[in-house]
Amino acid sequence: MSHAASFFAGLLAGAAIAVLFVQAAYRRKAALFGRLFSFAMHELNTPITAVNMTILNLLSDVFGELPAPLKPWIEMTREQVGRLNGLVGEVRDFVHMELHQDLRIEAVEMSVDEVLDEALVSIRRGMEQAGVDFGLIKTEALPAILCDPERAARCLSSILFHARKFRSGGPITLAVSRERDAVRFSVLYLGPRLSADEIEKSLELYYPATPRKDQVMGATGMGLGLIRRIARLIGGDLALRVEEDGRATLSLSYAAAGARA
Numbered sequence: 001m002s003h004a005a006s007f008f009a010g011l012l013a014g015a016a017i018a019v020l021f022v023q024a025a026y027r028r029k030a031a032l033f034g035r036l037f038s039f040a041m042h043e044l045n046t047p048i049t050a051v052n053m054t055i056l057n058l059l060s061d062v063f064g065e066l067p068a069p070l071k072p073w074i075e076m077t078r079e080q081v082g083r084l085n086g087l088v089g090e091v092r093d094f095v096h097m098e099l100h101q102d103l104r105i106e107a108v109e110m111s112v113d114e115v116l117d118e119a120l121v122s123i124r125r126g127m128e129q130a131g132v133d134f135g136l137i138k139t140e141a142l143p144a145i146l147c148d149p150e151r152a153a154r155c156l157s158s159i160l161f162h163a164r165k166f167r168s169g170g171p172i173t174l175a176v177s178r179e180r181d182a183v184r185f186s187v188l189y190l191g192p193r194l195s196a197d198e199i200e201k202s203l204e205l206y207y208p209a210t211p212r213k214d215q216v217m218g219a220t221g222m223g224l225g226l227i228r229r230i231a232r233l234i235g236g237d238l239a240l241r242v243e244e245d246g247r248a249t250l251s252l253s254y255a256a257a258g259a260r261a
Contacts, residue, residue: 038100041092048085055081072129079126083161083221086154090222093151094232098205105233109144109257110152112176112183118153120174123160132164133171142176144257145183147234152254156185159238159250162220163189167248172235179253182236187250194242203228203240227252 055078058066066074096103116136127134145152164170170190177184194202201207205225228238236254 004086013260024075040140075125079122083248112142115152119156135173139177147254163187166191184253191248
């Protein structure tokens with residue numbers, strides 16, 4: 001091998017080693033970043049819980065009868081604190097999923113009513129205050145579902161918030177039904193028209209960070225992609241269908257208990 005060839009071979013080897021060092025440094029930085037965010041999310045839970053308990057006590061007249069004119073505002077605060085708590089959970093899941101790569105998901109049996117009650121406890125009132133006609137259609141005798149107890153209601157709440165944010169008019173309907181070996185929570189609303197490409201992109205994990213020419217926020221919370229990823233980890237799924245006139249259906253499905261047997 002000539003001196004020139006040896007020189008360039010050594011140069012390439014040195015560059016490769018340098019790249020490895022940079023990658024290792026980046027991974028260490030990402031790990032530190034993830035731990036810092038996890039710590040911050042954990043710290044946020046304490047004041048959120050304290051505020052939520054205070055709101056519940058106010059609504060339960062623990063501190064005395066709540067004046068009627070104040071009640072709608074306290075109800076609105078309750079809904080927004082619940083949304084904030086959900087967002088903290090979404091950020092925490094994203095950190096563990098993408099940075100730590102150690103997200104732990106459970107799949108336990110839960111009743112559909114249990115998930116609905118937790119998801120709708122404050123959203124119903126928020127819909128009413130926003131002037132949105134909200135309806136629930138539920139098939140009788142639905143089986144229990146396999147889902148994560150920490151995330152099932154949060155994911156359902158998130159797609160309802162998505163529908164309310166992007167609704168252009170008309171009612172929002174939540175329809176719950178059995179679909180073969182799954183139970184489907186379908187949120188129906190009238191929203192903006194979307195191309196097939198935009199629909200698919202909106203279900204990607206990093207869609208909320210995608211630069212947009214119109215400067216309009218294209219998602220709520222951490223986006224639909226995170227919800228779909230979590231649902232799929234449990235054996236469920238999230239789908240979005242938008243008709244030409246803007247009629248949209250967000251469908252969150254979980255496996256029916258016993259379906260995997």
